[in-house]
Amino acid sequence: MHTIYEKPKSFIDTPTHFCPGCGHGIVLRMIAEIIDAWGIRGKTIGLAPVGCAVLAYNYLDIDMCEAAHGRPPAVATGIKRVHPDHVVFAYQGDGDLAAIGTAEIIHAANRGENITFIFVNNAVYGMTSGQMAPTTLLRQKTVTTPSGRDPINSGHPIRVCELLAVLDGSSYLERVSLSSPENIRKTKKAIEKGFKTQMEKKGFSLIEILSPCPIYWRMDANEAMKYIDEEMTRTFPLGVVKDWEHKN
Amino acid sequence: MKDRLPGGISIMKQLLTGNEAAAEAAIQAGCRYYYGYPITPQNELINYMSTRMPEVGGAFIQAESEIAAISMVHGSAAAGGRAMTSSSSPGISLKQEGISYLAGSELPCVIVNIQRGGPGLGDISASQADYFQAVKGGGHGDYHTIVLAPCSVQEMADLVYDAFDLADKYRNPVIILGDAQVGQLMEPVEFHKKPKKNLPAKSWALTGAEGRKKNVIKSFYPVKGQLEEFNAHLQRKYRTIEEHEVRYEAINIHKADVILVAYGTSARICKEVVKKSQQYKFKVGMVRPVTLWPFPKEIIRKVSERVECILTVEMSAGQMVEDVKLAVEGRCPVHFYGRTGGGVPTSLEIIRKIVEIVPDNRAANTLLQLAAVK
Ligand SMILES: Cc1ncc(C[n+]2csc(CCOP(=O)(O)OP(=O)(O)O)c2C)c(N)n1
Ligand code: SF4
């Protein structure tokens, strides 16, 4: 018999705590698939965030470290200094990476750390019950922007890839989404490219993934995918923002 | 080669500031990961590391903040390296988040605090006002760091060296609590190569899970009951540390009428008072805690049973004195003399305070005589 689909070996066979229709599980599974396919379990170290993916180490069967909220770039830097030839990646949400951890991500990029950042942009704080994130869209309703995000009081959505692109230390920045099987395949390619970037010591890589949070968007799973395509991508256009292989 | 000059002076001695001695001792102890952020009065330490670390093939990063620096220590410690950061009071406040995570993740590391005046931006002169922060926790949660308090440049070197072994032995952060005087003072120092202790292997470290089960470094225990169990484990570890790692220096405690308790720079001044009192009838002794946590309760309890009173001297508004009182449990009066905001107690001030708290002509006469010598 021929196996056409199976659980990645580096993905632990246990129920996840994610809500139905959540994007986190898809991303974590893809990371496990790449680790298996490339045979790099023995030289990969991951960083879990504080956010809905806090228990990533319960799902990935690899060495992993916790970091305080927003600090994965600094903790990952400390790990990479000890193991410069390992694959070190940090998995972070938008609150973790673009609010409380803004300084850490900017300076990790600026130092050109050979680390890959998997940046899950779901435009809300999922874990703490759906508050505004730095990436919340204008007019988007969240529990702390009940009448929609108003830039006068709450500022504008932060475009992280574009922000980091101006730093000489960043090497590969791409924004992808989970809104369709095709986009999920592109996301996996982007993560592979991120890992390749650090394995070839080309510097800092970050993959921003537009990811559904149906619970706090107050939608069903299908509507959430549509929301990514029709609303989120207008503020966060998909595509490669910076690539060391194709410098123009 | 002979390593002693006539008179027994070692040629191995170097003239260094306490800050530089701390840095060099860390290198000698095998620390290869240092992350810092500039702040006076610890700048000599980060500056020294920036040239010395690359010489030994180690990592040096001037981090974007103290929060980032302690987080980098978190990473290197998790990966099995000997890691250190240093700062002074305002920067140490920022590190509290990381220290709590390190304690909760049972990661070994060394943190140097060259204390300056507070609260707020305070000033850059010597202070001992971070005692509570260092000894009582500082960050959130039920945890302890081991706290070592050097009073000379040589002791700075010795304690930093030992700090790495203690950290590894107990998988626990160790704080070196110095102050601007101990940090910036220049004294001859010798780096003693010590035989390697038998320390437990770091089988828990993150190295990539090649051919073994994965390792996870975390402090998060969301399943009901797990955190309480983990905290009980931490508390058992802390009791073991209290049993085995208390260090102090006791001077003339057996003949003393009054005992001074002081650490770091304050202890240097108290030592002068003790020395001067030896030629008179009224005797002053002292206990100098070297470990502030675990605190040398036992010896202080013992001396409290036979002296008239105890005087705690600090460069603070009165912090360690609370632990002295807890150790004494009312067996004798415990007094306090302190200066803040860059004020350093003088031996004359300490003598006057002793005269004030011992309403006894014998003491007053001899001590005022003593003061007159000054
Ligand atoms: C210092 C600190 N502040 C606040 C929190 C509470 N907190 C936990 S997760 C989180 C936000 C997570 O949002 P995000 O990073 O977007 O991840 P998501 O849950 O959306 O995946 C916050 C504020 C914390 N754990 N630590
Ligand atoms: S709250 Fe949102 S991000 Fe968090 S698990 Fe649920 S769907 Fe996913």
Ligand SMILES: [Mg+2]
């Ligand atoms: Mg989020």
